[in-house]
Amino acid sequence: MPSDLTDRIARVRERVDHAATAAGRRPADVRLMLATKTQDAETVLAAVAAATELAAVRGDDGPVLIGENRVQELVAKAPALADLVAAGRLDVHMIGSLQRNKINQMLPTVTGLAGVDRLSLAQAVAQRCVRDGRTLDVMVQVNVSGEASKSGAAPSDAADLASAVAALDGLHLTGFMTIGANTSDEAQVRAGFARLREIRDEVVASGAPGTADARELSMGMSTDLELAVAEGATIVRVGTAVFGERPPA
Ligand SMILES: *Cc1c(COP(=O)(O)O)cnc(C)c1O
DSSP, X not given: OHHHHHHHHHHHHHXXXXXXXXXXOOGGGSEEEEEOTTOOHHHHHHHHHHHHHHHHHHTOOSOEEEEESOHHHHHHHHXXXXXXXXXXXXXXXXXXXXXXXXXXXXXXXXXXXXXXOSXXXXXXXXXXXXXXXXXXXXXXXXXXXXXXXXXXXXXXXXXXXXHHHHTSTTEEEEEEEOOOOSSSOHHHHHHHHHHHHHHHHHHHHHTOTTOTTOOEEEOOOTTTHHHHHXXXXXXXXXXXXXXXXXXXX
């Protein structure tokens, strides 16, 4: 299967590059995160190897990015990924909502958390990071579509939440994350992504302590990545287009 994965990752990368160029942006300013939920460790390793190879051909030298949704899965796969993480060749992020009672399990296995949607969660994570003498990269998740099934702070609360998160010792605010509206109305999906960009711009411009690096916009998935890149995505998170359809949850 590895060659299949290589082809699929290359095709996704082409879609991203094309969308970036069409928007007058540099393709290198948009990174690809592999959304690896439900994939076993062997498949994840094969995908990371394929992505690494492709990045080398392109001259991208940063670590490969993967995102996991469930702490239990993250912990199960962590031993297989540890060497790559230690070598700086792989960043493993938790994406999506996190329960407080899973923080301790999650922390040793991740380099970033893109699912901070409330201050109490950020404070609990920050406290443990300080205790462990580390700083964790975090993104604030915003529910731009307002769909009840999605987690994330309300857009009207997001800037205040981000400023509060940015001020916490133990956390390094790197940006914002959202999941696009679940609709075929492209204008509506795009408007949500534009909203996240406006929130980001407002927070960075505020000059509040700790917000200067909050430039990342993690938005866009297999079906809507072009719209997200057009609105400024710096990270797109892709699962299905790389790994195929997942079994229903
Ligand atoms: C599953 C998932 C993705 C990837 O979605 P696809 O549609 O499979 O590309 C991206 N972000 C989050 C938070 C996810 O849970």
